[in-house]
Structure formats: structure tokens, C-alpha cells
Amino acid sequence: MPAAPWRLIIEMRIVHYLNQFFAGIGGEDRAETPPDARAGAVGPGLALQQLLAGEAEIAGTVWCGDGLVADGPDDVLNAIINAVESFAPDVVVAGPAFGAGRYGLACARVCAAVTRRLGIPALAAMAPDNAAVELHRHEVLIVPTAATAIGMKDALAAMARLAPRLGRGEALGPAAVEGYLPRGRRMNARAAAPASERALQLLLARLDGRPFASEVELPRYERIPPPPPVTDPARMRLALVTECGLVPRGNPDRLEWVRASKWLTYPIDGKQTLAPGDYEVAHGGYDAAFAAEDPDRLVPLDAVRELVRRGELGGVLDAYYVTCGNHGILGQMAVHAREIAADLRRQHVDSVLLVAT
Amino acid sequence: MAKELERAGFPTATVTSLAAVAVKVGANRIVRGNRFSHPFGRPELPPAEERAWRVELVRTALRALRTPVEGPTVFEPPAP
Numbered sequence: 001m002p003a004a005p006w007r008l009i010i011e012m013r014i015v016h017y018l019n020q021f022f023a024g025i026g027g028e029d030r031a032e033t034p035p036d037a038r039a040g041a042v043g044p045g046l047a048l049q050q051l052l053a054g055e056a057e058i059a060g061t062v063w064c065g066d067g068l069v070a071d072g073p074d075d076v077l078n079a080i081i082n083a084v085e086s087f088a089p090d091v092v093v094a095g096p097a098f099g100a101g102r103y104g105l106a107c108a109r110v111c112a113a114v115t116r117r118l119g120i121p122a123l124a125a126m127a128p129d130n131a132a133v134e135l136h137r138h139e140v141l142i143v144p145t146a147a148t149a150i151g152m153k154d155a156l157a158a159m160a161r162l163a164p165r166l167g168r169g170e171a172l173g174p175a176a177v178e179g180y181l182p183r184g185r186r187m188n189a190r191a192a193a194p195a196s197e198r199a200l201q202l203l204l205a206r207l208d209g210r211p212f213a214s215e216v217e218l219p220r221y222e223r224i225p226p227p228p229p230v231t232d233p234a235r236m237r238l239a240l241v242t243e244c245g246l247v248p249r250g251n252p253d254r255l256e257w258v259r260a261s262k263w264l265t266y267p268i269d270g271k272q273t274l275a276p277g278d279y280e281v282a283h284g285g286y287d288a289a290f291a292a293e294d295p296d297r298l299v300p301l302d303a304v305r306e307l308v309r310r311g312e313l314g315g316v317l318d319a320y321y322v323t324c325g326n327h328g329i330l331g332q333m334a335v336h337a338r339e340i341a342a343d344l345r346r347q348h349v350d351s352v353l354l355v356a357t
Numbered sequence: 358m359a360k361e362l363e364r365a366g367f368p369t370a371t372v373t374s375l376a377a378v379a380v381k382v383g384a385n386r387i388v389r390g391n392r393f394s395h396p397f398g399r400p401e402l403p404p405a406e407e408r409a410w411r412v413e414l415v416r417t418a419l420r421a422l423r424t425p426v427e428g429p430t431v432f433e434p435p436a437p
Binding site: 221222223224226227228229230231232233236239241243286287288289290291293294296297298299300302303304306307312313325333334336337338340341342344345349350351352353354355356357 | 358359360361362363364365366367368369370371372373374375379381382383385386390392393394395396397398400408411412414415416418419422423424425426427428
């Protein structure tokens with residue numbers, strides 16, 4: 001007896017990854033659910049299967065508790081990947097995770113591992129501000145969704161649109177055209193007009209107030225709401241912090257002068273000024289001669305003391321904080337600053353003078 | 358670093374020669390220092406004048422710390 005005709009048409013196999021909630025196992029109380037799988041579509045996969053129509057078949061669904069996979073040991077991820085592989089998929093889809101942090105991380109980790117280890121294309125779906133996006137968008141193809149499951153229909157439609165194309169091995173066009181989140185990749189493409197002409201068109205559009213899109217994605221920096229100002233400097237305790245690499249002579253703690261792995265504090269109590277000869281600069285990014293002549297040109301202790309004497313500043317912490325920002329990796333520098341902030345809190349500091357070279 | 362210190366709740370005055378970069382990355386209270394290698398120095402001045410200028414620059418930082426700001430704001434020190 002021959003198979004049903006549609007069986008003959010559908011050749012593409014999809015594996016769908018879900019968390020314990022969308023797999024119907026349970027909520028947060030079941031977040032430690034170990035990896036498991038079954039043939040066919042489950043939960044949101046049922047609607048996804050309908051949208052895929054005759055293009056592809058959800059061959060299997062794999063799930064795991066969010067608490068285990070997001071930052072869990074590698075053997076959990078290994079078990080998931082083995083389960084995925086057992087269904088021999090052409091493409092793997094994960095989510096949609098919407099704004100859920102751990103589910104988003106799980107989807108991104110599974111997709112990254114599937115692509116890297118199995119060489120199978122993968123697609124995750126989650127909200128653009130899901131923390132997993134910043135962490136994984138360079139290696140994982142992600143379609144944007146709403147922040148909550150209200151956006152389920154649109155999310156599944158986006159997945160159904162791209163997944164079969166990935167499964168066929170098609171190369172996707174630019175993120176803005178195809179509707180996935182930018183991976184920060186630059187690809188060669190033939191343009192209709194030379195760069196000079198396109199640049200002028202952009203400029204004219206901008207001058208006319210017409211919509212335009214830059215061809216180069218600019219780095220995005222998070223905005224931090226400014227803390228409220230200090231009410232009265234004459235009553236505040238100031239801390240001196242710098243990434244200029246100024247250390248006592250001989251660099252006793254061996255601060256690296258490039259890509260510093262640490263931050264240090266050095267006492268300034270009793271000092272009215274930073275005396276030449278007592279300090280040196282561990283920083284490979286600038287000429288240290290001016291600071292060698294007078295280290296106050298970097299960390300202005302003499303001026304700070306004068307303002308304390310004049311009653312314009314309440315006081316200064318009796319040690320300064322230093323690291324080296326030369327070739328600093330943004331994430332590492334942020335860790336240094338967070339650790340310094342934690343220390344400053346213990347020292348009952350009110351505000352910071354940060355010297356950046 | 359300025360952003361992490363501010364995230365932790367400390368009003369932070371960033372003194373830098375690269376004020377435009379500080380604005381771009383989102384530091385909130387920025388004070389324009391002199392040069393990259395000596396933001397608090399003016400080596401061309403006699404020592405007493407340089408010191409007086411440095412006091413003014415720290416004063417500018419104190420002004421930044423007691424000023425409410427909405428976002429990246431550059432505070433200019435008085436001309437020497």
C-alpha cells in the first residue's frame with residue numbers, strides 16, 4: 001500500500017525546540033524538567049505545522065526546563081542536541097520565547113549548538129530586547145517577536161516564512177529585507193548605483209525629511225538614566241577613579257598596560273599631591289611623559305585637596321581606584337566598574353570623579 | 358565605566374579629552390579635559406597657573422555632579 005500522496009511531497013524535516021511551559025509539562029515549578037522529546041508537533045508547533053502547509057513537516061519536538069538549560073552544564077545541552085539529531089532535521093526552530101530571559105537563552109544556545117556541531121541551519125524567535133539577543137545575535141538567526149505570547153501568531157508566521165528557506169539551504173538577504181534581527185555581518189552584494197551616488201541620495205532624503213536607512217549599522221550603546229545630582233558638594237565624599245593606569249613606581253601589582261585584567265586601589269591619605277617619581281603609568285596608549293612630570297595631571301589630588309581646604313568639597317576617599325583602559329574590552333571594563341562600584345558602596349562614597357584618558 | 362558607576366547610583370563626572378566619544382557611548386556628566394595624556398594638565402603654563410586651572414577643572418566636575426541632567430551633557434571648564 002503506497003503512502004499518502006502528501007507524504008511523498010513533504011521531504012523537509014523540522015525539529016522544534018520548546019521549554020517545559022510551551023511543551024505542556026508545567027510552569028516554573030517544573031523548570032528543572034530534564035530534556036525530552038517526542039515525534040511530531042507539540043503546543044505552538046501545531047499552529048506552526050499548519051502555517052508550514054505542505055512545505056515542511058515538524059518531525060519531532062524537543063523540550064527542556066528553562067532552569068536547566070539556560071546556564072546549565074554542558075551535558076544538558078548535549079542531551080538536547082542528541083535528541084534533535086535523532087530526528088534527522090533539515091532545519092531546527094526554537095521558541096518563540098518572546099521576552100522570557102531563560103527561555104530566550106535556551107533557544108539561542110540550542111540554535112548555536114545545532115549550527116556549530118551538526119551543521120544544520122537553525123532559527124530562534126524572541127523579542128528584540130530579550131537579553132539573549134545581545135549575547136547571541138552574531139551567531140544565531142533570530143526573528144523578532146512581541147514581548148509576550150500575544151504575538152504568537154505573528155511570531156509563528158515569521159518562523160514559517162524563513163524556516164523552509166533555511167532548510168533548502170537558501171542564502172538569506174539582508175536582515176532589514178528578510179525580517180530577522182541584524183547579525184552584524186557584512187556581505188558583498190551588487191548595488192544598482194555607485195557608493196557616491198547612493199550617499200548623495202541618502203543625504204538628499206535626509207535634507208528633504210524623507211525616510212532613509214543607512215547602509216552601515218552603527219554600534220548601539222545602552223542609555224543609563226543619570227542618577228540625581230548631589231545636593232551639596234561641600235558635604236559629599238568623592239572618590240577618584242581612573243582607567244589611566246597610574247600606579248606607584250615599580251607597578252607593584254603588575255597592572256597590565258593593555259587589556260587589564262584587574263583594578264587596584266592605592267592610598268592617598270596624608271598626601272597633598274601625587275609626587276613626581278612616586279608614580280608611573282601602566283598604559284600602552286599614550287605618552288606618559290607629562291604625567292611623569294606631575295601625576296596630578298592625571299589624578300588631580302592637589303586640586304581636590306585645595307577644594308576640600310576651601311570648604312567647596314566635603315572630602316575625598318583615602319584611596320584612588322585605577323585600571324588600564326588601553327584596548328579595554330567593553331564587557332571586561334564594565335565588570336571592573338561594577339566591582340569598583342560595589343567597593344565604593346562599602347566606603348560610603350557619594351559621587352565619583354572619573355578620569356578617562 | 359562611567360555608565361556602570363552611574364547604573365550603581367553614583368553621580369559620576371567623567372573628565373576626558375574625548376568628550377564627543379563620551380557623549381556617543383552615553384556617559385551622562387562629561388567634563389572636557391585638556392589632552393588625552395594629561396586631562397588635568399596644561400604643561401605649557403607656569404606651575405602656579407597650571408595648578409589654578411586644574412582647580413577650576415575640578416570645580417567644573419563638582420558643578421557637573423550637582424547639576425540635574427537628562428542625558429549625555431558636556432560641561433566646559435572656564436577658559437584659562
